[in-house]
Amino acid sequence: MPRKSDRRDLLADTALRLIDDSGLAQVTHRAIDKAAGVPDGTTSNYFRTRSALYEAIVRRLLDLQLADLDRLAVTPLPGSPAELLDLLAATVEAVTARPATATWPESSCRWKPRGIPSWPLSCARCAPARSR
Template sequence: MTGRPARVALLADAAIDLLAEGGMRALTHRAVDTRAGVPLGTTSAYLRTRQALIEAVVRRLADLDRADMADRALLTDQPPPGPPPRLAPADLDRLAAGSAEVLDRWLTTGRHRTLARYACLLEAVHRPELRRILEHGTVLREQARALLAAAGAPDPRRQGDQFVACIDGLLFDRLVGAGALSAPVPGSPESREDLRSAVRTLLRAFTGA
């Protein structure tokens, strides 16, 4: 990545750190300049308005999340034509293990990204013009629907949406909810195993496999 895309990614990464540490109140163009180590005025030159800055953050979060999922073969940008192959219980076991690794990553090395995403989502509740922030979850829901259809779920569209909501709730609980106090330490083998078990339980409930 070079040129303007690289510079915008640098600024977005700095903004993500600010959001994670101080919430929306910490996010200013000047603060992003300082955190990114660029001359004052750089962020305003690339991302003139606050909305443009937030949208750049969201695009960056979506790109990084998709890269994490693709790394664990949890996301396919262009699925092959035709109906997906039928998934066996062993396939779902592998999916649960891969999902646990991604979730654990979002609780550790990707923790700032997760906190920043929640900050953006809360901002969108009060600012309707930022509702597109929610759109990056559409791909995840479509993938979940296809996955559950391939696993034999009776209502994959509805259950796919429910599966994504459950996963997001699991992540939220481990990051800022009561689970943060009682769950295994993120980054540990115990954490990944506990997350794997939770995801596999969800898949079993939705598919019966």
């Protein structure tokens, strides 16, 4: 049986793919269950509300972006202009390699989904992850 954190990541990753394919309006608990190949009700069990689901999606995106940056942080400092260019290219590639949703957290914090009155609070909760 998968660990709870693995299942959460699977569901959030599936939601990101759905957002990229169909847009945020099409991302529902049922759609995620179907696309992830998990039993009906699984996403709802992990993320009871749409707000909780959106928060998990934003957190997952931030975790993925931070992991990309952490991998680059262990790269030795460049010793020549050519090595600097290689490092810059790797940085740009890491940041842009994700789907279009990779830049979604920043814009989503300024955008309030209908019916989610606590959305700005979710973004405030993600602020510590962004400051890492």
